[in-house]
Amino acid sequence: MRIHCVQHQLLRGVQTVARAISPRASMPILGNVLLEASEDRVKLAATDLELGIESYVEATVAEDGAVTLPARILTDIVSNLPEGDVEIRVPEGESRATITCEKVRFEVLGLPAADFPVLPSSDGDVLVRLDAGLLRTMIRQTSFAVSTDETRPFLTGVYLVLEGETGQLVATDGGRLALRRAKIPSPEGGKITAIVPGKTMSELVRALGGVEGEVTIASHENQVLFALPGMRFISRLIAGQFPNYEQVIPKEYKQRIRVGTERLLRAVRRASITARDSANVVRLSASDGTLTITSNTPDVGTAEEQVGVEVEGDAVPVAFNAKFLMDALGNIDAAEVFFDLTGPLSPGALRPVEHPDYVYVLAPVRVYG
Amino acid sequence: MERLARIIAHVDMDAFYAAIEVRDHPRYRGFPVVVGAPPSARGVVAAASYEARRYGIRSAMPSREARARCPQAIFLPVDMEKYRAVSAQLFEILETFTPRIEPLSIDEAFLDLTGCPVPGGGARQEASRADGPGAAEDPGLAIGRAIKARIRAALDLPASIGVAPNKFLAKLASELAKPDGLRRIGPEEVQEVLDPLPVTFLWGVGEETRRRLGSMGITTIGALRRAPTSVLRASLGFAAEHLAALSRGIDDRPVEAGARAKSVGREVTFAHDTRDPEILRRTLASLAEEVARGLRGQGLRGQTVTLKVRYGDFRTVTRRATLDAPTDTGQDLYRAAEWMWSRIPERGRAIRLLGVSASRLGRSAQLDLFGGGRRDRADRVMDAINTRFGDGAVRPGRLADAEDPDRSHPAAGVGQGAGSASAVRRR
Numbered sequence: 001m002r003i004h005c006v007q008h009q010l011l012r013g014v015q016t017v018a019r020a021i022s023p024r025a026s027m028p029i030l031g032n033v034l035l036e037a038s039e040d041r042v043k044l045a046a047t048d049l050e051l052g053i054e055s056y057v058e059a060t061v062a063e064d065g066a067v068t069l070p071a072r073i074l075t076d077i078v079s080n081l082p083e084g085d086v087e088i089r090v091p092e093g094e095s096r097a098t099i100t101c102e103k104v105r106f107e108v109l110g111l112p113a114a115d116f117p118v119l120p121s122s123d124g125d126v127l128v129r130l131d132a133g134l135l136r137t138m139i140r141q142t143s144f145a146v147s148t149d150e151t152r153p154f155l156t157g158v159y160l161v162l163e164g165e166t167g168q169l170v171a172t173d174g175g176r177l178a179l180r181r182a183k184i185p186s187p188e189g190g191k192i193t194a195i196v197p198g199k200t201m202s203e204l205v206r207a208l209g210g211v212e213g214e215v216t217i218a219s220h221e222n223q224v225l226f227a228l229p230g231m232r233f234i235s236r237l238i239a240g241q242f243p244n245y246e247q248v249i250p251k252e253y254k255q256r257i258r259v260g261t262e263r264l265l266r267a268v269r270r271a272s273i274t275a276r277d278s279a280n281v282v283r284l285s286a287s288d289g290t291l292t293i294t295s296n297t298p299d300v301g302t303a304e305e306q307v308g309v310e311v312e313g314d315a316v317p318v319a320f321n322a323k324f325l326m327d328a329l330g331n332i333d334a335a336e337v338f339f340d341l342t343g344p345l346s347p348g349a350l351r352p353v354e355h356p357d358y359v360y361v362l363a364p365v366r367v368y369g
Numbered sequence: 370m371e372r373l374a375r376i377i378a379h380v381d382m383d384a385f386y387a388a389i390e391v392r393d394h395p396r397y398r399g400f401p402v403v404v405g406a407p408p409s410a411r412g413v414v415a416a417a418s419y420e421a422r423r424y425g426i427r428s429a430m431p432s433r434e435a436r437a438r439c440p441q442a443i444f445l446p447v448d449m450e451k452y453r454a455v456s457a458q459l460f461e462i463l464e465t466f467t468p469r470i471e472p473l474s475i476d477e478a479f480l481d482l483t484g485c486p487v488p489g490g491g492a493r494q495e496a497s498r499a500d501g502p503g504a505a506e507d508p509g510l511a512i513g514r515a516i517k518a519r520i521r522a523a524l525d526l527p528a529s530i531g532v533a534p535n536k537f538l539a540k541l542a543s544e545l546a547k548p549d550g551l552r553r554i555g556p557e558e559v560q561e562v563l564d565p566l567p568v569t570f571l572w573g574v575g576e577e578t579r580r581r582l583g584s585m586g587i588t589t590i591g592a593l594r595r596a597p598t599s600v601l602r603a604s605l606g607f608a609a610e611h612l613a614a615l616s617r618g619i620d621d622r623p624v625e626a627g628a629r630a631k632s633v634g635r636e637v638t639f640a641h642d643t644r645d646p647e648i649l650r651r652t653l654a655s656l657a658e659e660v661a662r663g664l665r666g667q668g669l670r671g672q673t674v675t676l677k678v679r680y681g682d683f684r685t686v687t688r689r690a691t692l693d694a695p696t697d698t699g700q701d702l703y704r705a706a707e708w709m710w711s712r713i714p715e716r717g718r719a720i721r722l723l724g725v726s727a728s729r730l731g732r733s734a735q736l737d738l739f740g741g742g743r744r745d746r747a748d749r750v751m752d753a754i755n756t757r758f759g760d761g762a763v764r765p766g767r768l769a770d771a772e773d774p775d776r777s778h779p780a781a782g783v784g785q786g787a788g789s790a791s792a793v794r795r796r
Binding site for chain 2: 148
């Protein structure tokens, strides 16, 4: 293999795919990045067997070929090379690469490309095409609510629902639930659902950051494929039944509070400083145009803050986990929100005032003593 | 500057539940009284008065067996709420003597009395500074006597108190003083007291260790002390150093004062190392259930679950899992413990000890959108029944195969010291 490419493009590709690598890789080859040269590009790939990321880097290919190189060393080398043209050569039948840039020369020992796990080359069955920016927003607004408790695997992913002209992402850890809806071009076939691992979604959000254009979501056997301009994500899906989330979204409210999102976020953040124990409890109560937010920890101290709001309905004093509130308020992308309360020990809901495409449901905290 | 010799007291109420019942029902005084499950039900003895103990009745014995041993015994139900209230009064009394208190259970605590004023001893006399000319009584003993008198006067209950330079000896002293006694083990008499005692008096010596020592002809603490540590190490591994120190009455563990529980845990050492997956699974389930009850008993919930596995060669691995929300149900703890267990390689190896603990404790309950509440209520009902009729009267289905929780892990060391099967308090 012998190729020439541009240092900063190569670096971007290596950094993108290396995100798939697990720090606790079980086999040496899973700590490596695959480089595969053909036609006018180099394909880079890495995987932890759950998620595979591929990235394509423009290159002048003098000789086809493939090799795998340790991701950490490769990243360190490429990021420290001078800007300019990089040459990578791998002698036929060997897995030792020579990386040259201006007057710099590295020789790196790798492993044969034949040992690298095969990622499906198929484009799969296309499910839907979405604007990259919209997909990024949808994932960002939901994926923070996934469970990190691996004993309940079906909650550790984001639930993707495609039905008619509506696409939906839903995530919950049992204590709160985030749902983002969007109008989408009608998908092929009927209703499609899948639980996509939280890690895949957070890496996808990161990669979508610098991307403009369309993302194609496709399925291939038990995997989901996200094709972005210049890269591809291949992820396993989580087996299991996602809980019946529709029934937990409140349809009515006892009290509706209309409040500035940033104002509420700042108040909750301050109150969380003295919020008690691991449940991070802040108490809310609104009446006569004032929302009062309090917190106390016996050995630490107390906080109280008033926020001017519009209130409809009778006061419903309720306690929530401050983190649950901050996560949602920081991602809701709305100047004002409705905070709907249904009872002191019943779920509350946050919705943007401007549109109905987002809802965040949170279960209260019961405080003893 | 000279470091003060420590003065540690171990306060242990005698037959606590039974003594409270006798106090409140004077007509039972002098009779064998058993608090626990009724003999007609499955379930066990929670406490037995000293009169009942004469018939061989012990706590954790099935109530049915207790009745067989002493048909005329008076059986009373457990009134946990009352005992908790008395316990709160007890700790209030202890706190007037020193702030450095380490509670071990509802009726038992270590007190660090080093430097504490002796009640009625005048301003000059303080603990550990009394051996000048004219010193009346050992200051530790004097404070111990005062504590005992206060408990008697305020609660009308018997207590046994041990006073010594460290926790191990203090606990031993209170044990030797029982019932209703006060005993000091001073530095000068440590060897004289320890040497003739069987090795099982040492903290950490269970059935297996006793057997190993016995095979070397070591049955008393004195014999253990005289055995070269190298010989002990060959047989006991690195437990040898620990036992060698204890046999000399050396124990540096501090009284962990005021430390609110950072974790609640239970662990169990098997009488024989086991690799039987069924026994191990059941043991995990019953440990999870015990930890959950421990949490609920204190009104706490834990969000981090730790599994501890010790192999036959004493190599120990721990695994930790964090739940989405703090829990106090055995089901959640078991699910996490089982999950970690299933991911430990080398599961085929013989296992000596299993432990489950919950940490990141708090009092608030994050409610579940999908209705975990039913499980919650079921646990509370179960606690109520178990409290009323004795531990084990009802148990969740996961434990149904385990005929008797004590039988599936026979060496559950409830006896000696702060060893296994007691609430774990760590930094």
